[in-house]
Amino acid sequence: xxxxxxxxxxxxxxxxxxxxxxxxxxxxxxxxxxxxxxxxxxxxxxxxxxxxxxxxxxxxxxxxxxxxxxxxxxxxxxxxxxxxxxxxxxxxxxxxxxxxxxxxxxxxxx
Numbered sequence: 001x002x003x004x005x006x007x008x009x010x011x012x013x014x015x016x017x018x019x020x021x022x023x024x025x026x027x028x029x030x031x032x033x034x035x036x037x038x039x040x041x042x043x044x045x046x047x048x049x050x051x052x053x054x055x056x057x058x059x060x061x062x063x064x065x066x067x068x069x070x071x072x073x074x075x076x077x078x079x080x081x082x083x084x085x086x087x088x089x090x091x092x093x094x095x096x097x098x099x100x101x102x103x104x105x106x107x108x109x110x
Contacts, residue, residue: 012045016042023067046064
């Protein structure tokens with residue numbers, strides 16, 4: 001079980017908030033391994049929330065909307081990072097190709 005879910009001193013709503021805060025922190029640090037692990041924890045928190053009877057629905061909705069907004073931000077950040085990596089790989093391939101062409105022509109002059 002996850003550390004956030006193990007904390008029996010926290011209410012379900014507090015666990016969702018704690019999971020969201022930890023995920024936001026990992027995202028800010030661009031710690032993708034932690035983001036992956038916390039994603040699993042957040043999913044487990046949502047599952048736990050959905051199984052709890054008698055919750056304050058208004059507070060729960062606010063907590064889950066905050067989590068949803070964080071996931072929107074996460075998806076946008078990950079997409080940007082993926083695009084940046086794709087650009088870098090494209091530039092690398094282009095420079096490698098150019099270096100090979102240069103090497104061919106500079107070797108032919110000798």
